[in-house]
Amino acid sequence: GQQLNQSPQSMFIQEGEDVSMNCTSSSIFNTWLWYKQDPGEGPVLLIALYKAGELTSNGRLTAQFGITRKDSFLNISASIPSDVGIYFCAGGGSSNTGKLIFGQGTTLQVKP
Amino acid sequence: NAGVTQTPKFRILKIGQSMTLQCAQDMNHNYMYWYRQDPGMGLKLIYYSVGAGITDKGEVPNGYNVSRSTTEDFPLRLELAAPSQTSVYFCASSNPGGDYGYTFGSGTRLTVV
Numbered sequence: 001g002q003q004l005n006q007s008p009q010s011m012f013i014q015e016g017e018d019v020s021m022n023c024t025s026s027s028i029f030n031t032w033l034w035y036k037q038d039p040g041e042g043p044v045l046l047i048a049l050y051k052a053g054e055l056t057s058n059g060r061l062t063a064q065f066g067i068t069r070k071d072s073f074l075n076i077s078a079s080i081p082s083d084v085g086i087y088f089c090a091g092g093g094s095s096n097t098g099k100l101i102f103g104q105g106t107t108l109q110v111k112p
Numbered sequence: 113n114a115g116v117t118q119t120p121k122f123r124i125l126k127i128g129q130s131m132t133l134q135c136a137q138d139m140n141h142n143y144m145y146w147y148r149q150d151p152g153m154g155l156k157l158i159y160y161s162v163g164a165g166i167t168d169k170g171e172v173p174n175g176y177n178v179s180r181s182t183t184e185d186f187p188l189r190l191e192l193a194a195p196s197q198t199s200v201y202f203c204a205s206s207n208p209g210g211d212y213g214y215t216f217g218s219g220t221r222l223t224v225v
Contacts, residue, residue, distance in 0.1 A: 042216030102155040
């Protein structure tokens with residue numbers, strides 16, 4: 001089946017540093033999305049990408065849809081303590097069911 | 113606006129017991145999904161539904177059943193609980209033709225002992 005490889009698995013950074021994480025797949029997706037999960041909560045959508053090459057920002061977050069349609073990255077600039085959580089990439093758009101395939105997640109810890 | 117509501121939040125089951133995880137959404141979304149989350153494994157799709165009366169298996173359906181009698185509700189049934197079903201379960205919904213952004217519930221943490 002389709003799989004997404006997300007890296008890194010975890011990051012421990014200093015407040016103020018920039019963060020970068022990425023997702024790759026052997027399959028093509030028509031949609032890439034990035035979610036954040038706070039402890040004890042469900043994931044919340046951060047950014048959605050719908051076109052190959054698209055670069056989209058949401059505050060300090062920037063994400064790109066790879067040209068090959070097989071990868072995406074998420075950057076967080078000037079990290080703050082509330083950025084702590086698990087970040088998931090998800091690929092979709094290859095069926096009419098709305099199904100998403102999720103990466104394994106990147107756990108981010110920020111040291112004040 | 114409640115969004116997606118899951119109950120219960122926590123549950124401990126004994127091996128062989130059964131239970132139903134409830135999920136309700138008030139956004140009139142046609143599409144609903146059940147995922148399980150295990151540490152380091154991401155979210156795996158158990159079952160999904162594209163509308164009332166229509167359900168289909170996802171990636172890891174064994175040991176589970178679902179029904180979708182109304183647009184709002186999508187319960188997940190565990191029969192004969194096993195330790196391998198210890199996990200956090202998330203229900204989500206989305207709108208066809210929308211932005212594929214799921215709205216997730218806050219999860220049910222299930223432990224089978």
